[in-house]
Amino acid sequence: xxxxxxxxALALMIDIAEQDTKNYIALKDIAKRQxxxxxxxxxxxxxxxxxxxxxxxxxxxxxxRLTKKPNKYNIYEILKLTEISLSTxxxxxxxxxxxxxxxxxxxxxTWAELNDIIKKYLQKKKLSEFx
Amino acid sequence: xxxxxxxxALALMIDIAEQDTKNYIALKDIAKRQxxxxxxxxxxxxxxxxxxxxxxxxxxxxxxRLTKKPNKYNIYEILKLTEISLSTxxxxxxxxxxxxxxxxxxxxxTWAELNDIIKKYLQKKKLSEFx
DNA sequence: CCAATTACCTATTGACTTAGTAGGTAATTA
DNA sequence: TAATTACCTACTAAGTCAATAGGTAATTGG
Numbered sequence: 001x002x003x004x005x006x007x008x009a010l011a012l013m014i015d016i017a018e019q020d021t022k023n024y025i026a027l028k029d030i031a032k033r034q035x036x037x038x039x040x041x042x043x044x045x046x047x048x049x050x051x052x053x054x055x056x057x058x059x060x061x062x063x064x065r066l067t068k069k070p071n072k073y074n075i076y077e078i079l080k081l082t083e084i085s086l087s088t089x090x091x092x093x094x095x096x097x098x099x100x101x102x103x104x105x106x107x108x109x110t111w112a113e114l115n116d117i118i119k120k121y122l123q124k125k126k127l128s129e130f131x
Numbered sequence: 132x133x134x135x136x137x138x139x140a141l142a143l144m145i146d147i148a149e150q151d152t153k154n155y156i157a158l159k160d161i162a163k164r165q166x167x168x169x170x171x172x173x174x175x176x177x178x179x180x181x182x183x184x185x186x187x188x189x190x191x192x193x194x195x196r197l198t199k200k201p202n203k204y205n206i207y208e209i210l211k212l213t214e215i216s217l218s219t220x221x222x223x224x225x226x227x228x229x230x231x232x233x234x235x236x237x238x239x240x241t242w243a244e245l246n247d248i249i250k251k252y253l254q255k256k257k258l259s260e261f262x
Numbered sequence: 263c264c265a266a267t268t269a270c271c272t273a274t275t276g277a278c279t280t281a282g283t284a285g286g287t288a289a290t291t292a
Numbered sequence: 293t294a295a296t297t298a299c300c301t302a303c304t305a306a307g308t309c310a311a312t313a314g315g316t317a318a319t320t321g322g
Contacts, residue, residue: 001132002242004310010238023145026268040311046270059319075241083163084308106261107141110206111133114252121245125291130237135281171282173299189298190290192314199316217280 024063075124155194
């Protein structure tokens, strides 16, 4: 359900949050500390930047920085970027594809309920809790 | 997280539970009612039989039958048969692979907690609730 | 100004999973 | 004994995951 990519994204965010938030943190250093391939992290960090969760600058002393305080991030917004879907099944959730059985389906409400429980749990969990 | 296979397994169990439980229900009829390929269902129903959730007999008037009453089934035991893992991440849950970062990992407890919430929800939900 | 540093970009690979199909054999009963 | 049904093995095409490779563009310290 939550892939390596998602866990790396969270690990990366925690790593940056733990450092002095005023400076930009180079991906090279994060990769070294976390024991994750820098090349692989590049693809992940891009999603975080595109979504506005991080800002990055190039060049010497460049790197990445949080755009808000750690207690303002919930881990749902982080994880959903790297996962195709955080929903339990395809017929519920954000990218729900139309379910042809919807009218006769006896299980949809169960999936929706479970989905909601998971989402609420992840949304309640703040980045600051991991520091 | 929960694949078509899992949803089909549940749909199949509900279908059988809805019929007269004394008779054996032919897969052909279930497939027709549910609008699912019979061939595909064969692979799914095998897991249910192997796990003892259903019993099947061959020949004319053969088919499948529940081995206990619908309120004695929870949907966790049904879904886990078709899914590689119902865990949120690979480092927690039933088939947990060793996590090398375990001692330094700040996120494991979160995954474990979420995992537990999902498991408890599914275990509480009985097959009889879908009839 | 230039060379090192760093983010940022595109493409590719191999392994695995998923969803589904195909073509059978074995058992049971009307 | 013929129809019916479960049961079995193998295969395929598409998609995802994890990771690598080889660059270009931007920024800054010396």
